[in-house]
Amino acid sequence: SSELTQDPSVSVALGQTVTITCHGDSLSTYYATWYQQKPGQAPVLVIYGKNYRPSGIPDRFSGSRSGNTASLTITGAQAEDEADYYCNSRDSSANLVVFGGGTKLTVL
């Protein structure tokens, strides 16, 4: 299957740690990529590869993988982290790019 599955919503108290997960068969051969999207804006790359952050992304964002599940962890969540988060990878067998359905993160 080419699908990536994410929990629709997650909440975290300000300053606490939260993990967002993404599950899919393609993740056994491709690392997941994570994007943050705020209302009315284009997605922004936050984690790619094994655990790389583009310039400008705070180090409280980190990524990991276990089998077919990828995780995005925010350690010490801030109010500005409230957003939708999408995972993405490539399905090499089907030769197409797939996105998860997204997780809405609420910072309480």
Added chain:
Amino acid sequence: QVQLQQWGAGLLKPSETLSLTCVVYGGSLSGYYWSWIRQPPGKGPEWIGEIIHTGRTNYNPSLKSRVTMSIDTSKNQFSLEVTSVTAADTAVYYCARGRSVTTAFGGVVVHQYYFDYWGQGTLGTVSS
């Protein structure tokens, strides 16, 4: 600094053709996968397809029959056409630069694919 600037789409009637163009500033078209991605209101992104500098394309099977992508290396831009649009094609359309990297860790080959630069997005609305 790479920037993607896109234009086109707008308000269309059912059965019309949606057209978009994305120009790339500050970087070459070679070595990357240039994608179109759309996002219906309130939903997640959907990959439409990709094109590389040689003109080779790869489309999402769900849209393949209605999608055409082209590239103009002399203008550093690439384009999308979606024919026979319906209300289901209403979405914000993004162009993006895709990167594919393959490495080996301890003898295990691993792949990564990611979109590092995105256009600003263009709304395409299909309504009669």
